[in-house]
Amino acid sequence: MFQRIAELITLLIFGFVMFYEFNRASSSASMPSIRRLPALDAIKEGVGRAVEMGRPVHHSMGQGQLTRNAEQTLVSASVLEYVAGLTASLGADLIVTVRHPEVLPVAQEIVRESYLGAGKPEAYETKMVRYLSSTQWSYVAGVMGIMQREKVAANILIGAFFADCILFAEAGSRVGAIQIGGTAGFGGNLAFLAVCCDYCLYGEEIYAARAYLTKDVFQIGGIRAQDICKLLMTGLIIVGLLLYNYSDWLYVLLSM
Amino acid sequence: MSFIKSKTIPLVITVIVAIFMLLEYYFPVPGIKSTAKTIRDWAVIIAAFALGLGAANLLRIHSLNIQRRTTGIWPFSIWLIFMLLLFFVVGVTLSIEHTAYKWIYQNGYLVLYASVFSLISFYVITSFYRAMSIRSIETSILIVCAIFAMLKNTPAAVAFWPGFETIGTWLLDVPNASVHRAAILTAAIGSIALSIRVLMGRERAQLAE
Incomplete structure (x- = not known):
């Protein structure tokens, strides 16, 4: 009981600070700058490389659902919005892989709207967003197969990842893709991503992604x-x- | 009617659902608990419908592959659709408890599942090899720490010099654990902050906005 009261008080304090900062943000002319996050800057480089090589960009929505690990799935969705905007404007092919079916319509809507926003609705194709499987290792096998067959030039892995992230990242390494990873999960997962990816977002950095990309x-x-x-x-x-x-x-x- | 086309309704639903889930945790009174349970049941129903949507997406993409004879992919697409339909037909007509369904599941699915899982052991070695190349001071420190962490778990090395265990344990329990805890704490705060943004309707990634 005491623990829940303490948690509620903490949540209320956090909520109050948030509310105060949102109000301050709407009225204040100057906002603090966010320190450079090379992993997010590298997305543009990755998409540009994909255009030059004529190969696709792969974005994984991660293993998170909209009910479990939802916060990391939302981060992945925010990054996808940016990636899809870039691929639409620069003319790169995009492949988005989804594990959980409830994430599929969200990813489809984001990609469709991004292409619409870039003034290229005709470039949007249904096959860009692919549901693979609801089970962990089947999804991994599907993603590895796509990377190998379609020789992706950039591999973006931001969201909830577990032990599987080493397979995604290694498959990307084998096809010579520029790899950008990030997860807030701390098992061996983040260590795997840190070792295998060219750029990595560590833990809480992923929650700053939307602010960093949208300003x-x-x-x-x-x-x-x-x-x-x-x-x-x-x-x-x-x-x-x-x-x-x-x-x-x-x-x-x-x-x- | 523009509010229907806009994302106001999904946003309101998100906020209401989030508030009920919070209320259920902090004030578990019967009325709130039953409403929260109903919401969770709806989530299960929506997820089940979404599975149908996923299957439709799979069928559409792989039918296109077969239709266009996409190089190197279309034979696999035929196999995928065949297996999808096989599982569906056998499961619906004979039930998932039937021997035939279990046989297909164990021999057509589980073996592949286990194979993909076991790939980790090989990939850990290749990624370790990549990480172990000395490029900077940081990677040099990483290598030294990794060697101690490995030798700590090697009985022959510990028998040769017990210091491996002492130093390896210290590395894991002190610098590693402290950084790990700090990282968990900050990630948890980030997660709470994002949840509050959702609750306030300021985070709209789920609405593709």
Whole structure:
């Protein structure tokens, strides 16, 4: 019970900070800049390379659903919006692979709207967004096959990935694709991506992707709020550590 | 009627559903619990419908491959559609508990599934080989730490010099664990922040916006 109350209080504080920062973002003329994220800058380079080589760009929506690991799937959707906009405007072929069927209409809608937004609705094809399988290793096999057969030039793996990410990344390496990875999962997954990809987004960096790519003031406000929350949490941890280790001294000090 | 065409309705649904899920966790009273359960049931139903959508997408793409005789792909597309229909027909007519269905599942699917899974062991070696090339100070540190972490788990090495275990354990328990915890904490805060943005209707990636 006490844990849930503490969680609720934390959530309310986070919500208040967010709300405050969103309001500040809408009224403030100057917004903080976000530090450079080479992995996101490299997407343009990857799409450009695909155009030069006449080979497709592959974007995986990851292993996340819209119910489990949804936050990472949303990040992947945000990055897809940017990637599809680039492939539409630069004229590269795009392949989006989807594991969970409920993510399929979302990915289709994003790609369709991006092509519409780039003024090239006729370039959009149904086969761009492909549902492969709902099971983990069947999806992996499908993606590896696509990469091998269609010789992708850029491989974008941002979202929820598990042990399978090493297979995606190795398959991409074998066809000489420029690889951009990123996940917030911490098992061996991130280590696999870090080792196999040319560029990698580590943990919380993926949550800054939308703000970084869109430069939207509300999104940047959200990132600032996130940083404030992080500082608050760090402060709480330090206070907790001090109380845990030096509570006796504190008691003596207060009773003097 | 422009609000129907716009994404206002999906956004409102997202926010309402998110609020109910939160309320269920923090205030588990019967009324809220039953509503949240109904919402979860709907999610299962929608996911089941989405599976049909996925199957339709598969059939469409692979039919196109066969129709256009896409080089190097169309024979696999025939095989995929054949297996999809085989599973469907056998499953619907005989049920998924039938011996015939189980035989196809075990001999046509599970073996391939296990094979793909086992590829990890080979790919770990190739990626390790790639990571182990000394390119900078960071990779040099990585290599030294990896050697200690490996030798810590090698009985012969520990028997030769017990220091391998001491240093390897320290590397895993102190620098590795502390960075790991910090990374988990910041990623969790990022996740909470994104969820709050969804709750406030500021995050609209799921609406393709």
